Amino acid sequence: MAQGRKHSYAATVTWTGNQGTGTSGYKAYSRDHEITAPGKPALLGSSDPAFRGDPARYNxxxxxxxxxxxxxxxxxxxxxxxxxxxxxxxxxxxxxxxxxxxxxxxxxxxxxxxxxxxxxxxxxxxxxxxxxxxxxxxxxxxxxxxxxxxxxxxxxxx
The missing domain is CATH 3.30.300.20 (K homology (KH) domain)
Known part of the structure; x- marks a missing residue:
């Protein structure tokens, strides 16, 4: 690889955790989100369970x-x-x-x-x-x- 050669990456993170009242309170919303990149399958994300996240999703x-x-x-x-x-x-x-x-x-x-x-x-x-x-x-x-x-x-x- 040549010195100084640059590579660019892109990802889109979309919050999917609005449970009807947005972030109206700390317990009012889910930390769930989707991580996507062009041409790749979505990863299901959340926060660590210690921070009210879904343990079945990647944090x-x-x-x-x-x-x-x-x-x-x-x-x-x-x-x-x-x-x-x-x-x-x-x-x-x-x-x-x-x-x-x-x-x-x-x-x-x-x-x-x-x-x-x-x-x-x-x-x-x-x-x-x-x-x-x-x-x-x-x-x-x-x-x-x-x-x-x-x-x-x-x-x-x-």
Whole structure:
């Protein structure tokens, strides 16, 4: 990719939670919304259940953790492919911690990625090391102001 090359993204967030009286009171409205992007299926969103959200829908915090995990995975798979390491399975049990502040706001304190990777071909040591490079290159990890740690496990296919 050329230095300075720009990429643009667009998403539309539409609130669907008006229950007839709008935001007339804190308990009067649903936090439900839809997230769409051109040519892609809608994601059903809400707030975290701690903030009166629907636990069956994705909340922004879920999506931030998922974005970090997904970005790391995509870089890792690319690097393995480039270096002749054949990945046959990849699962990440990522977690994140958000801290509320006294003024009612908050921020993420950390995210931990825990990818479990199975390889069919290539060296285990090199496959493990590529997680460091994937983390260094990840667009999303490079865009956040909190620590993102990677606790990877790589095993050979039996």
């Amino acid at each position: 922004p915090e879920d999506l931030l953790v998922a974005s970090l995990s997904s970005c790391h995975m995509l870089w890792y798979l690319h690097l393995c492919s480039r270096d002749g390491i054949v990945v046959t399975a990849y699962t990440d049990a990522a977690t994140g911690t958000m801290v509320e502040t006294a003024d009612g706001g908050g921020h993420f304190a950390q995210v931990t990625l825990r990818p479990t990777v199975t390889i069919a071909k290539g060296g285990l040591g090199h496959a493990r090391e590529l997680h460091h490079e994937a983390h260094r290159l990840c667009f999303i990890a490079n865009s956040v102001n909190f620590p993102v740690t990677v606790e990877a496990s790589v095993v050979k296919e039996e």
